[in-house]
Structures are given as C-alpha cells and as structure tokens.
Amino acid sequence: MTIADMVRILNARVLLGEEKLDTPVHTACCSDLMSDVLAFVDEKTVLITGLTNPHVIRTSEMLDLKCLVFVRGKVPNDEILEAAAEQGLVVITTKATAFSACGILYAEGLRGVPVPLEWNAEDE
Amino acid sequence: MDALIVNTYPVTARDYTSAGHASADIKRRLKQLGVGGDVLRRVAVASYEVELNLVIHSDGGRLELQVFPDRVQLTSSDVGPGIPDLALAMREGWSTANDEARSLGFGAGMGLPNMKRNADDFDIQSEVGKGTTITMGFRLQ
C-alpha cells in the first residue's frame, strides 16, 4: 500500500506532502499516547492519531516517521504544520474515527507493528 | 577516554513548549557526526523520553550528551523530587503524570521501560528529596 492508496481508501485530504504520495506504507500504529508510539514503531510506520499538538510532530521526528493521519477531520494549526513541513512529513486528515480508520485500512491489507501475543513472566 | 563532544542542555520543569528541543538537537548533532540507522533512532527515542520526564516529573534538571569514538552517553540529572519506588516506576503502565501532561499525550507509563529497552546500558539512581540521575550508553558499531 502507498500513502496515495490510504488517501483514496479513507477519502482523506492531503494537508502536506502531495509530492510524496507514492511512498510505500508497511505498518501502522494508532495511538494518542506518544510513549506507546515510541515503544513500537519504526520509520516505515504510519501514525494514526487524534492528537494534534507539537509533540506529535516531535515524536515523529525522533522516529523519522514519513506519514501522519489525523482522524475525525482534525487539522493541526499552522505552526504545527510548518514544523511538520520542515521534516518533510506527509500529513493527511480523514473524517473517519480512529477505530474506523484502522478497521478500513486493516481490511485493505495494512497491518499493525508485529508484537508477540504470548504473555510472559514479567506480566504477572 | 576523553569525549569528542560534550553538550549540556538545561531542561525547565513544566515547560511543555520547549520540551523535546534538546533531543531534536542531540539527534541533529549525531546525524552530522555520521551516526545513523538503528543507533540514532534508539538514542533519539531514549533522549526524548528522558527529556520529557524532566519536564513532566522533575523540579528541573539537565540532559548531557557525550560522544566517544565508540559510544554515545546520555545523562539526565535533576534536583528532585526523586522517585520513591524505582521498581514500580520501571513497570510498564505505571505513571503519576498529571492531567496537563496526559492531555498532551504523555502518561502511558512507558518512558522508563522504553529507555531501558533502547539503551545498551541503563542505570537509574534516585533519592527522594534529592533527585534522579539516569545514565544511558549506546554502542556505536
């Protein structure tokens, strides 16, 4: 899947990075908790989030993420978009809720970051 | 061995606007030195987590970057309040973050475990009333 495919599937608007829509997308992560993102994600992952503050951009910078998807039609303010532009991020926004956006993308073949489902001793 | 680069970043408590700037600078500098890929990402993640903890939880402190020919070292030190139960603090999901920090996307209780996972060496010392010092080492291949 490419970012262009995501835009089509989610009927999204492209806020930044129109020229990079052919970038391939490998996995996705959906969270409003930045440490969760920092725990599981690599640079080929798309971040789906409802949080539109500067820390989302800074977290993306730390991980070299390529694409951010804001849900429920959220659009971050200009200052945040400028910071995202400086990093060369593709930023899109969809009317879908976080749950639906994930479900739609999953149905089309996009997968989460693989994590083992087994419980281990540390969990007890 | 003397460090090639030493840089110190003061970090102000509750300054959410500037939070993350030190880590962004650390990442840029290491990149300029030719550090890349997996190590760069691990340093960046650990640095961001430790910097945000200084902002969210400490009474103020500093982050120090040291670059040696074969490793990168990050040291975070603060002036309090210290951590009463380190084992609890290191547990995934444990957090005392306030509502303001939570509204910004922090408080998953994942920061310290993330640091430990990403660093090749991780050490944390804390004394209530005195402060917390975290040292993290990253091997350069």
Ligand SMILES: Nc1ncnc2c1ncn2[C@@H]1O[C@H](COP(=O)(O)OP(=O)(O)OP(=O)(O)O)[C@@H](O)[C@H]1O
């Ligand atoms: N420098 C510090 N000074 C005092 N307490 C700290 C410090 N760093 C961490 N803590 C304590 O340890 C707990 C766990 O920290 P950790 O970074 O793992 O999670 P968090 O900061 O609460 O949430 P997250 O990092 O997921 O946003 C914190 O909630 C806080 O109680």
Ligand SMILES: [Mg+2]
């Ligand atoms: Mg933290």
